[in-house]
Amino acid sequence: SQTIHQWPATLVQPVGSPLSLECTVEGTSNPNLYWYRQAAGRGLQLLFYSVGIGQISSEVPQNLSASRPQDRQFILSSKKLLLSDSGFYLCAWTPTRGTDTQYFGPGTRLTVL
């Protein structure tokens, strides 16, 4: 069966510090991968999605970036965090074909102080 992991689970970072969040998927090949941010009262905001290694699409302009160095690994990064980057970051995956259903990871709660 497929499993999706995210780490860390919780992170507190000062403004201006760098960020690296990691997501890995097990039990599947060539998944589509997604990064979302969930802020209170604002719902799920799609940040990035990837259909393959090195293929990243950005949905919103911001100081975040994403990379996919391996088939089942998706990384969210920032060089300098802003207060507004605080939120709950969720990674999700779908099979390449056949379904639109997205499966979510456990999330990373980021607080920028």
Add this chain to the structure above:
Amino acid sequence: QKEVEQDPGPLSVPEGAIVSLNCTYSNSAFQYFMWYRQYSRKGPELLMYTYSSGNKEDGRFTAQVDKSSKYISLFIRDSQPSDSATYLCAMSAQAGTALIFGKGTTLSVSS
């Protein structure tokens, strides 16, 4: 007009009640519809998946899609305290494209 509208609640019901959660949407091209349940500080988990119009039932949960009205519903029968969570609707026009989510409705079921 936002693409997907969902009343944030909170919605409070007694145990055993029938719960109705709803979303409206504006894009007539949407044809894939999902409901997710999210417990506090956890990732969303898929509850129901429906393609096009009609009803789908799974245990105490029924998902209903009315494409003519651009309206989807999730019914929970015999609600339990363990159903207390935020429920998110999601939809898309094509398989493989990004989902559009509602903001979620917070449900509280009291024993």
